[in-house]
Amino acid sequence: MSCVYFRSSWKYEDRSLRYALLDGGHHLGAIAAAAYAFEHPLELVFDFDKAQLNQAMGFANQEWALSAAISGCTIPRPRREFRLPMPFVCGTDYFIPNPFIEQGYQATLAPVSSRQPLRSPTWHYDRSKFLDAIYQRRSARCFRKVAISLAEYQAILSALTQPIATCSQEAIAIYAVVHRVTGLAPGIYRGEERLQDGEFSAKAAYLCVNQRIAGDGAVTFFLAAHPQNYQTAMQMAGVLGQRLYLASTYYGVACTGIGAYYDEETQTFLGTEKDILYALAIGQ
Ligand SMILES: Cc1cc2nc3c(=O)[nH]c(=O)nc-3n(C[C@H](O)[C@H](O)[C@H](O)COP(=O)(O)O)c2cc1C
Structure with a gap:
């Protein structure tokens, strides 16, 4: 069995918790893709005693455990403490504390997501x-x-909607604002269900803080959830983001993640009270 723990360290004041967790999820998505490519089993783990691990690994306040990826068969064994404390080695030669990120990490350690x-x-x-x-x-x-x-579009959507290999459950809804898909009416879709007809490319660009890339593509996706655990749900959104990048690339379609959007106006536009976790656009 091999097991990789994901640590995140945030070095910039202007980098938000949202981006850090999505980036962590993208890393997990990359591991999931490699596991698939080389036919290795994989389980992603989000609910474990991160505070204890942070302490045991000597992370101080500079890095934190976010999630784990397990490949191989697991053999339950009693936990043993390290005999010697682990010294902390900073990944860079500087560190700028960010109280917002620190408080955000601590505040989203609990509760545990339901199991599946x-x-x-x-x-x-x-x-x-x-x-x-x-x-x-x-x-x-x-x-x-x-x-x-x-x-x-259908091949990409079908790859995107496959389950994430984890026992943590967070129900992530996939909204697709279709602008330019041959043979598919433009409008707002939730999965394959059409919620509203209309040409919303300018609106999608506006909602993503006036980024043209969000409206010039074929489809703008929004991932949304009522998270049980924010850390877990955001990382899962990142996993789906990496999956969308790879599925799109595989089928010759380009993709980009979009972390900048107006949360509340996007909720209103989609007609949902779910938190908007991530936006992504695909196209040519
Ligand atoms: C979580 C996340 C959020 C992003 N948000 C935006 C965004 O709002 N606008 C944008 O143009 N690109 C966005 N990107 C794309 C990044 O700019 C891009 O990933 C980065 O420049 C690295 O390039 P690469 O993905 O080709 O390696 C985002 C990427 C990620 C993973």
Whole structure:
């Protein structure tokens, strides 16, 4: 069994807790993709005694455990304390404390998400082509307002909606604002259900703090949830984000994450009281 603990360290005052947790989720998504490519089992773990681990690892207030990825079979063993304290080694040669991030991390350690049976995603990628997608994955910097095909959209959506391999349950709704998909009416969708017809590309760009990239693509996704545990839900949104990047790349479609959006106006636009966890845009 190998087990990787994800630590996050936040070095910049202007970097929000949202970005840090989404980035952590993207890392987990990258591990999930590698596990799939090399046919290794994987379980993501979000609910464990992070405070105890932080202390045992000597992280001080500079780094914190967020999640774990387990590959292989697990053999339960009694926990043993380290014989010697672990010295803390700073990952960089400077550290700028950020009370907002520190308080945010502590405040979102609990409660524990509800439990569910472990279900692994089922993808039907050609593994060698999928490896190429992992190597080629980049964030789109602009789109040409060109449509993608319905087949591409459906394949990407189907890859996105597979379960996350974890026993922690957070119900993440996937809203898609369709702008340019050949053969699909523009409008707001939740999964495959059409909620509202309309051409909302300018509105999507506005909601994402006037970023053209959010309206020039084929589809703008918003991930939303009533999180039981914010840390877990945000990392899961990051996992889905990485998954969307890779599925899009695999099918020849570009993708970018969008962490900047107006939360409340997006909720109103989508007609939901769920928290908006993450936005992403795909297109050509
Ligand atoms: C969580 C997250 C949020 C992001 N938010 C934005 C955004 O609001 N606007 C934008 O243009 N790009 C955004 N990006 C894309 C980043 O700018 C991009 O990932 C970064 O420049 C690294 O490039 P790469 O993904 O090609 O390695 C975001 C990426 C992530 C992972």
